Every structure is written in C-alpha cells, then in structure tokens.
Amino acid sequence: MHIVTYRGEYKSDFFLKRMAPSLVSNFGEEKISASAELFSYMFPPLLVMFSFLFSGFLSSNLGVPLWVDTFIVVFGIALGVLAVALGEQFSRVADYHRDTRCGECCEPFACEEFEKPDVKELSTPHSYSVKITRYWKCKNCGHEEARTGSEGIVTCKGDPGVFTPRKISCRACGKNAACEEFKRPDVKEIKKKFWAGVTTTRYYRCKYCGHEDFEVKKQRI
Ligand SMILES: [Zn+2]
Ligand SMILES: [Zn+2]
Ligand SMILES: [Zn+2]
Known part of the structure; x- marks a missing residue:
C-alpha cells in the first residue's frame, strides 16, 4: 500500500x-x-x-x-x-x-x-x-x-486488459531492465473545460535487490 x-x-x-x-x-x-x-x-x-x-x-x-x-x-x-x-x-x-x-x-x-x-x-x-x-x-x-x-477528480486502476508489465533499470543496484511493474498503475483524471489532465503512476520493484521505484507520466487528452 x-x-x-x-x-x-x-x-x-x-x-x-x-x-x-x-x-x-x-x-x-x-x-x-x-x-x-x-x-x-x-x-x-x-x-x-x-x-x-x-x-x-x-x-x-x-x-x-x-x-x-x-x-x-x-x-x-x-x-x-x-x-x-x-x-x-x-x-x-x-x-x-x-x-x-x-x-x-x-x-x-x-x-x-x-x-x-x-x-x-x-x-x-x-x-x-x-x-x-x-x-x-x-x-x-x-x-x-x-x-x-474528491473535487471531481476521477481515479481508477489501469486497465488489466491493456496492462503489460514494463521494465526499467534499477537505480539502486544499477542492473538494466531489472525493475518490473508489480501492481496495476494508478490513473488520475482531472477534468477541465476543454481538456483533461491524466496522470499515470507505475510501480516497479527490482527483482535482484528489491528496490522500489515509480514512474509518473502526465498527459493532456
Ligand atoms: Zn460563521
Ligand atoms: Zn529499482
Ligand atoms: Zn536493484
């Protein structure tokens, strides 16, 4: 959690x-x-x-x-x-x-x-x-x-159908592509009049040293 x-x-x-x-x-x-x-x-x-x-x-x-x-x-x-x-x-x-x-x-x-x-x-x-x-x-x-x-902020978990584990390199032990996504991403949508801001947070854990990392991506739709 x-x-x-x-x-x-x-x-x-x-x-x-x-x-x-x-x-x-x-x-x-x-x-x-x-x-x-x-x-x-x-x-x-x-x-x-x-x-x-x-x-x-x-x-x-x-x-x-x-x-x-x-x-x-x-x-x-x-x-x-x-x-x-x-x-x-x-x-x-x-x-x-x-x-x-x-x-x-x-x-x-x-x-x-x-x-x-x-x-x-x-x-x-x-x-x-x-x-x-x-x-x-x-x-x-x-x-x-x-x-x-919640002031109109819409939140959900990333779609499990689209969810495919991605890998990034570990910042603690330095191994390439060692951190794998270990839970479904968090998706937050803030609606404005003409567009919506979507923030996706993905959680990664290193399979060698256990270091946890996350990645935040913001986009406008
Ligand atoms: Zn008063
Ligand atoms: Zn890591
Ligand atoms: Zn590591």
Missing part, C-alpha cells in the same frame, strides 16, 4: 468572484447552477448549428459572398466558446457559494481557506483514491471547519 500526502493549492480566483454575492442574492444558486449547465452544454452546439444553417440559407437564397458565410460561422463558433467560458464562471459562482457559507452561523460568503489543503493519495493493488481536505474559517463567527472531498 502506498500513501502519499502533500499540500495542495488554494481554490483559484475567478472572473465573477466579486460579483458572486450579488448574483446569488438576485438569482439564487439554483438558477445560477441551471444557467451553468445551459451555457456549458446546450448553447454551444445550438449556436454553432444555427450559424451553419443561417450561412447556408444566406448563400443559397441570397447569394451572399463567401466571406460573409465564413464570418457568420466563425462568429457562431466564437459565441459557442464564450458560452462555455460563461458556463464555467457560473458553476464557479455556485461552488463558491456552497464553499463559503458558514456551517455554524449560516452567514453566506463568510468562510475563506486559512491553510493550504491536504491532499491524500491512497494506492493499493486493487484501488486508488485521491482525497482533498480544505480548511475553512468564518470571518463572521470564527468557526473553523475541515471538509474532505
């Missing part, structure tokens, strides 16, 4: 952070969450589809020049990207509201992180998990609270 603990980072700032309290008091968190979904998943495909249809309609019925067509399609795609970005901001507002309401005095937007979070990665031959514990303190009543969650 491998346990790795380290300090993570504070939650990052976002564009609409200062406006979050007034947005939430005017519209409520439910409507903001709903708009986050609409802007992220519904509007972009509709905008792009509509711009294609509209430019097709213009060129076949009115014979507008090609650059007008192209402009409309590019404009539609740009609006789609803007909608995704806005959706992301709305979901950050809803998260921020949930995070910062005090569990003691119930004051909204009162808590802030007062210590960097602890991250704990637990890896066994059959399971792998990542848990993040954040420390919140209320500015209003001083109440401190630790909350643990």
Whole structure:
C-alpha cells in the first residue's frame, strides 16, 4: 500500500468572484447552477448549428459572398466558446457559494481557506483514491471547519486488459531492465473545460535487490 500526502493549492480566483454575492442574492444558486449547465452544454452546439444553417440559407437564397458565410460561422463558433467560458464562471459562482457559507452561523460568503489543503493519495493493488481536505474559517463567527472531498477528480486502476508489465533499470543496484511493474498503475483524471489532465503512476520493484521505484507520466487528452 502506498500513501502519499502533500499540500495542495488554494481554490483559484475567478472572473465573477466579486460579483458572486450579488448574483446569488438576485438569482439564487439554483438558477445560477441551471444557467451553468445551459451555457456549458446546450448553447454551444445550438449556436454553432444555427450559424451553419443561417450561412447556408444566406448563400443559397441570397447569394451572399463567401466571406460573409465564413464570418457568420466563425462568429457562431466564437459565441459557442464564450458560452462555455460563461458556463464555467457560473458553476464557479455556485461552488463558491456552497464553499463559503458558514456551517455554524449560516452567514453566506463568510468562510475563506486559512491553510493550504491536504491532499491524500491512497494506492493499493486493487484501488486508488485521491482525497482533498480544505480548511475553512468564518470571518463572521470564527468557526473553523475541515471538509474532505474528491473535487471531481476521477481515479481508477489501469486497465488489466491493456496492462503489460514494463521494465526499467534499477537505480539502486544499477542492473538494466531489472525493475518490473508489480501492481496495476494508478490513473488520475482531472477534468477541465476543454481538456483533461491524466496522470499515470507505475510501480516497479527490482527483482535482484528489491528496490522500489515509480514512474509518473502526465498527459493532456
Ligand atoms: Zn460563521
Ligand atoms: Zn529499482
Ligand atoms: Zn536493484
């Protein structure tokens, strides 16, 4: 079993952070969450589809020049990207509201992180998990609270069907290709709006001296 603990980072700032309290008091968190979904998943495909249809309609019925067509399609795609970005901001507002309401005095937007979070990665031959514990303190009543969650990080063991033991040379005794993988790799996926970061950790043990080693590979998909 491998346990790795380290300090993570504070939650990052976002564009609409200062406006979050007034947005939430005017519209409520439910409507903001709903708009986050609409802007992220519904509007972009509709905008792009509509711009294609509209430019097709213009060129076949009115014979507008090609650059007008192209402009409309590019404009539609740009609006789609803007909608995704806005959706992301709305979901950050809803998260921020949930995070910062005090569990003691119930004051909204009162808590802030007062210590960097602890991250704990637990890896066994059959399971792998990542848990993040954040420390919140209320500015209003001083109440401190630790909350643990996975924050949308998806973890799994490498696929056993694809898993083929690989070898690296041993750093302790220096023998070539002496370290063999001895358990299934850990795979961690952190989703962002337009891509996902995948981290694969493979565990090796030297068959001569027993030295253990690991290899971390990061990629974007
Ligand atoms: Zn409080
Ligand atoms: Zn080794
Ligand atoms: Zn060795």
